[in-house]
Amino acid sequence: MGSIRLSAWTAASSSPAARGFPPSDWRGRVRGRRRRAHCAPPSAPPPPSLGASSRLRVGTQHELLWDCRGGGLGGGGRRDYAKEMEAAVRVVQVACTLCQRVQDSLLLANPAGSGSNSGGVHSKLDRSPVTVADWGVQAIVSWLLSDFFRDESVSIVAEEDDQTLSSSDGTALLESVVAAVNGCLVEAPKYGLRSPEKDLRASDVLQAIRKCSSAGGPKGRFWVLDPVDGTLGFVRGDQYAIALALIEDGEVVLGVLGCPNYPMKKEWLNYHQRYYRLMSKVAPPASGSWNKGCVMYAHKGCGQAWMQPLVHDFGMLNWHNSREIQVSSVSDPVSATFCEPVEKANSSHSFTAGLAHSVGLRKQPLRVYSMVKYAAIARGDAEIFMKFARAGYKEKIWDHAAGVVIIQEAGGVITDAGGCPLDFSRGVYLEGLDRGIIACSGALLHHRILEAVDASWNSSTL
Ligand SMILES: Nc1ncnc2c1ncn2[C@@H]1O[C@H](COP(=O)(O)OS(=O)(=O)O)[C@@H](OP(=O)(O)O)[C@H]1O
C-alpha cells in the first residue's frame, strides 16, 4: 500500500470548501453507548480450499459467470447465483458510465470540485449532496434489472426517493436525469443488456425510481442499491462507488461494487489522477489506455472475489478481463495500513488514532470516500477498515452490503466492534450494531482491534 500516496486520496478534502461540508459536528454524542452483550460467533471466511475448487466460467452459451462446484443452480447445496451475478455486474457497469459522465460534467462546470450548488449539486434535507447521478443510477438499475429478469416483482431497497424530481421545482432536474438515463440505456447492448425500444419518458424514469421502495427485512429476496456511495467524493472529483447487493432471507448473497475512479492497479492511482481526468476532456484517451476504474464482485460461499475493468474504458464487456482478488497477507500491525472515512463527522478520527497507536499501527491512515475502502481491503491495498460513527447514527444497509460479501469472499473478516456479523435482516438499518464496524484482511489483526476497542471504549468520548 506504501505506493498509494495519502494525498492523492484526500486532496479534495483538504480544500477549505471541502472541509466545511458537511458540518463536522460531534454534538449530541451520548456517553455509554450500548454494547451488545453477546452474539453468535462471526462466520469465518471461506477456507482457501473452497476457492481452489471453484473456477470462473467464461464464454459459455449463456455467458454465465460462475460455476462453484458442488453448488450449481438446482444442484442442491448453495446456489451459485450465476444469472443474478451476470445481471448485477452488467448493470453496475452501465451505472459506472452514467456516473463518469455526470462527474465529468460537474467537474467541467466547477473544476475546483467544491461541490457547490451551481455545478448541479443539490442538497437533501439532511444537507447531504445529491446529483443527477443518484437518481439516474437508481432509474437505470431499476429498469435494467426488471428488464433482465422480465419480472415486475424485482424488489429493490435504495437510497433516493422521487420527491424532489416530482415537485414543481424539479422539472429541469428531472429533464437532466431523463437525458442521462436515456444516454446510457441506448448503449446497453454494449454491456450485454437490452435497450428500451424507445427513449424512456419522464414518467417512466419516475416510475423506475419509485420502484426502489422495498423496506428490506428478514424474509424473501431483494436488491440493495447505493446509487452513488460517497457522494461527497463524487462531487469533489474523488473516489465514489456504485454498490449493488442481493439479500436473501436476511443474508447478503451477492455484491458488486463499481469503483469508477479506482484503477485496476493501485500504481495507477497517483497524484495526477484528477489532472488526467480533466485533461482527458481536451484529448480523449485511446480505448484501453485509461483504465481508471474497476468493478468488483463476489457471491457468498464461493470463496473467490473478482475484479474487472470498466467497460467504458475497454469498449465492450469481456469476462476474460476479470481477475481474482485477495486480501493482503500482512498480519504485522507495523506493516499494516488502516483506512477510514474522510470526514470526521462520519467516523471519529481521534478514536481510531488511539486504536491504531495501541495496536501498533505505524502508517498514516488512508482516508478514502465511499465503499472504495472495502474495495481496498478486498484486493489487498490496505489491511484494516474502521468506522465509528457518532452515537445515535444508524448505519444503512446499502452503505455496507456489497462491500461486506466481497471482503469476506476475498478472505477477509468483517464484524461490528463486538465481533458480531452485521445484520442485514432488519430493514434499511443495521440494527443492533455494536459501536462500530471493523473489517480486516485476517483474523489476527481483527482480534487485536476488537481487544483494543474494548480496552479503550470506556475512557473514550464516544
Ligand atoms: N453522520 C454520519 N455518520 C456516519 N455515516 C454517515 C453520516 N452521515 C452520512 N453517513 C453515511 O456515510 C456514507 C459515506 O461514508 P464514507 O465512508 O464515504 O464517508 S466519507 O465521506 O469518506 O467521510 C454516506 O453515504 P452516501 O450518502 O452514499 O455518500 C452516508 O450514508
Ligand SMILES: [Mg+2]
Ligand atoms: Mg452511501
